[in-house]
Amino acid sequence: MKFSNAWLREWVNPSLTAQELADQITMAGLEVDAVEAVAGEFSGVVVGEIVGCEQHPDADKLRVCKVKGHPDGEMQVVCGAPNARVGIKIPFATVGAVLPGDFKIKKAKLRGVESFGMLCAQTELELGDDNDGIWELPADAPTGTDLREYLQLDDSTIEVDLTPNRSDCLGVAGIAREVGVLNRCAVQGPVVEPVAAKIEDSLPVSLMAEEACPRYVGRVIRNIDITATTPLWMAERLRRSGVRSIDPVVDVTNYVLLELGQPMHAFDLDKLNGGIKVRMAEQGEKLTLLDAQEVELQAGTLVIADDKAPLAIAGIMGGLDSSVTEGTRNIFLESAFFAPLAIAGKARSYGLHTDSSHRFERGVDYRLQEKAIERATQLLLDIVGGEPGPVHLREATEAMPAERRITLRRARVKNGLGIDMADDEIVEIITRLGLEKLSENAEGWTFLVPSFRFDIAIESDLLEELARVYGYNRIPSISLTAALDIVPREEADVAQNRLEQTLLARGYQEAITFSFIDRESSAKFDPEAEPVALQNPISSDLAVMRTTLMAGLVKALQYNLNRQQDRVRLFETGLRFVPAAEGLKQERMIAGLIYGTRQPEGWAGTKDVVDFYDIKADVEALLAHYDAEAEFTFIAAKHPALHPGQCAQVLRNGEEVGFVGALHPTLQKTYDLPKAAFLFELSQDALGQSLLPAFKPLSKFPExxxxxxxxxxxxxxxxxxxxxxxxxxxxxxxxxxxxxxxxxxxxxxxxxxxxxxxxxxxxxxxxxxxxxxxxxxxxxxxxxxxxxxxxx
CATH class of the missing domain: 3.30.70.380 (Ferrodoxin-fold anticodon-binding domain)
Known part of the structure; x- marks a missing residue:
């Protein structure tokens, strides 16, 4: 959100500089990215008026102008702009003026004719992008007035990088409300009175997708003068907010969006066929957007349509065929509330991102539409004239967001913030934020959340607001203290870190792989299990939850082999996710893999490669922590990921604990492994507890x-x-x-x-x-x- 400091000061005016204001709202959670001047540094430029204009005697493209505005009277200026003519007001840089870039204006002679100054374009003053000629100022601009004073250029723009939850601050009104709360200042915006209807015309509106659009406000305005010029003050405010002036109607809708935070749209009434229908698009419908891009609409996209075809993608962008043009005389103003979930992601799916979609995706005040349309009507009548019809409101009450009532407990404030706050201060801060106090009792208060605060839903949100407004820097840093009971640990439990340390001591390194893998790998390592599919996977290679840790370890082995690491020992601890009758079973596992030579390369080592008994010894070293050697047995078994002749099932008292063996030859070939890899996977839950040691007297008699x-x-x-x-x-x-x-x-x-x-x-x-x-x-x-x- 980018806005003019001077514009904000019309709403609320604390005794702070622009930088101090930026620092304050940053500390309140609205991070300011930049504070910049609204224009380049220049001086000596006044509002001039061309009172005479003749062709240069020796140059076809130059004109000799007589310009009023200098304190010493009329001045002669040689100008090459094609639009230089008698009667227009322009920026006049007098002799001695300094333009952006430290460019000084001096008396000059062009083709033999003296020139006492310079007539400036927007770009030469860094006040816009128009470089086609000199900048034509409004006819009522006071001649001779300093241009910086006339345009209020001693101003700065403040750009705020809002988090997605603070959609209420995507307008000057929202920022002003925040500044007023932080400084205990009164906030006074423009008075918006209902505009009386002069005609009875209206369009019928049908809400055919009430969950996506439960509220729609429309108004017909006839006989406007589209050729009118957008007032300079409005065009300047738009420019300082990063929005280009287009025409009066579009400029007004953009202005209301920036001022109140409510996106609006204007249709050419004469281009509409029948009434307005807010509905879901049909697959394959086509619409040419305002940027002349034709899109094929997807089913599930909310559109604004008439009786024949779609007119706009709701909350994102209007259509070209129904847009306001130079020939428009009658318009239909739209101001609606679209549910955030109905708009979220839709703009991106069409390769778009607009100011409207940015706001609707985050949430717009669902009670703001009537005020916005009255404000827009007010501005339009002042600029383009016209005859307004009545405001037409359609609302699906049952689909509107429900009221939110939140109880804030006194004890929770103390425990959550670690400070004592007076009751009066708590209530004052909360109510200044726009919440209404409904009731109070010995435990706390109940507040009603306003329609513009989508981010406040639970008690913790109110605590955050209290801390934010009170000031994070005012909350003391206190070390937390608490009485903690020592939780007894079963002596028979075998800590996971003991198992990990054993494997590390035997030359293993810990690996951490994703808990989700591709469906093909899951089928290769555990074909009998149906893995849990992710609803929104990062990629197709990470689409299902793993039912075994072996797949991740084998991929890690392949990754290492591709980087010339030909002796690998890896282990991993983590969960596997197995569908069960009672739901998803999450089981703690420990798995390992060995590959390559038995000993590291060295003059005293052999080049023997590992075999089944090497990894079996590693498993037995893990089982030794349970002091129950007699209870553990290894029996020949089959496992889809392991070699049919080199696979053993690990049992404890006849119950399965895990498997150990060589990787299946098919998988060895699939993963392009030159040698056999050996793996084990054990369930830490099934391993159970260790047998507690019991002392036996030592015998002194011979063995x-x-x-x-x-x-x-x-x-x-x-x-x-x-x-x-x-x-x-x-x-x-x-x-x-x-x-x-x-x-x-x-x-x-x-x-x-x-x-x-x-x-x-x-x-x-x-x-x-x-x-x-x-x-x-x-x-x-x-x-x-x-x-x-x-x-x-």
Whole structure:
């Protein structure tokens, strides 16, 4: 929002300089981007009048003018402007004047004729873009008056960068209201009285899309003089707000937009067919806009139409065919309220952005339309004349925004702002902002929110307003203190950072990938799950929520390989999102990936590549935190993302915890990986809690070890043999390990040899041979019965 400081001062005039005012409203949340002079620096320029104009004797394109306005009388000026003629008022730079760029006017001789000054164009004074000739001032401009004084050029423009929630300040009235609140000054805008109708003409209006446009105000004005000139004061205010003057009707609608914040539009009444219909466009309808661009309208776009065709895209831009032109005599003024959601995004979809769409998208005061149309009528009658008809209002009451009533509690003010504010000050600030106090009780107050404040809806919004107006710089910085209870932590819980530190110690690096992936990757890694689709994805590559962390890690591996990192160890912790019968299940996961050589490159290292047992060892290191080695088992399994022959399911007491294995060969080829990658993914929730350690007295008696070599079927998992052996060995078994597995010469092709060591120890005495032999025999016997195993 860009506005003139002098224009604002007509509404409210605090004792502040322009820069002080800019600083003040910036601190109040309306950030000022720039404070700039409205014109270039110049002096010695007066309002001149050409009283004589003759052709230069030696130059076809030069004229010798007699100009009034100098204190010493008429001056001779040689001018080359094509529009120089007797009777016009122009800017006259006298001898000694200094123009922008430190250009000094001196007495000169052009083709033998003396010239005592210069007649100026807009661009030469940095007062506009017109460079076609000298600037023609209004006929009533007082000759001889200093131009800066006449045009009030000792002024500045203030440009405010508003946040989207402060649409109420997209007009001088809104800015003035804020300044009045901050300075406790009276705000006095122009008096807007209803304009009496002189004719009975009106247009029928049908609201066919009431939710999108619940309020529409229109008025017919006949017999206007479109050839009238926009007053200089209005054109200057428009220019200082960054708006170009076009014609009186358009200028008035733009002026009301800048003054009150209400966009308006004027149609050429004689170009309309029947009444006005506010409806949704039909797919494929076409409209030529004011900028001569033809657009094909999309279904769902709100339009203003007559009985035959669309006339304008509602709240964005009017159509060329119904626009006001040099031949217009009768107009239909429109002032409406369009719901922000009905306009939001529509301008961008057509490659447009207008002052109207900028305001309607953020919210316009839904009670302002009648005042705006009366103000516009008032201005138009003063400039172009005409005969106004009655104001015609159509309103869908049930579709209008509901009244908002907010209760503000005294205790909440103290707790939220950290300061004590007197009740009178709280009420004064809130009511000066335009809210109406409805009631008061021991707890607080109830206020009614005005129609122009779309951003105030809850109690916290009122706290923000109090802090903003009271002054952020007046609120002391106080360290917050609070009595906090120490929350007990279950000793059996395994903290996530312990798992992370374990992986870091084993050479992993943490990766953080998106929680959403493309649908194709989701189908490759978890084809049985139907992922949750995002309603508004960032891109098609991030369209669904992940059901596994593996996809992100494999893409991270591919990214690293493309940058010559051929030894990769990554892990990630995060949520996966799995649809469930009771809704979306969000499960905490920890996943890892290894790729490349087992050891970093070095003179003492080998070039062996990682295999399944490397990543299985990493998983076992994580499981060791749960002190429940006997409860965790690995069994051969299948997973759509893992190699069919190198995949294990991780169980705790028979319940699935996760998977570990090599990446599926198909996926390895898809992602162009030269070597096999190995992954694991575990559910932190399913891992459960750690078993708490319990002290057992140390035995001072000797250990006894027995080694067995067992022949078993080659397909029998060693883990199953171990489980049976431990159960059969008895209570005095203190350690058990497998130290060799052999298949080859000397053994049946379908059998394998498993060498295991059993260590026994009694807590209070020395075990004898009979007890040891009995335990070993029990192990052999159980293995023979259950797995057809025998001693080698």
């Amino acid at each position: 006894v070890r027995r080694d067995l070599a067992i022949l078993a079927d080659a397909e029998t998992p060693v883990g199953d043999l171990l489980k049976v052996a431990v159960e059969a060995a008895g209570e005095y078994l203190t350690d058990f390990n497998v130290f060799d597995v052999y298949q080859g010469k000397g053994i049946d092709f379908n059998r394998k040899s498993v060498a295991m060591g059993l260590t026994f120890q009694h807590p209070s005495r020395t075990l004898n041979d009979e007890e040891i032999n009995a335990a070993v025999d029990a192990v052999v016997r159980e293995l023979e019965q259950k797995y057809n195993a025998s001693l080698r």
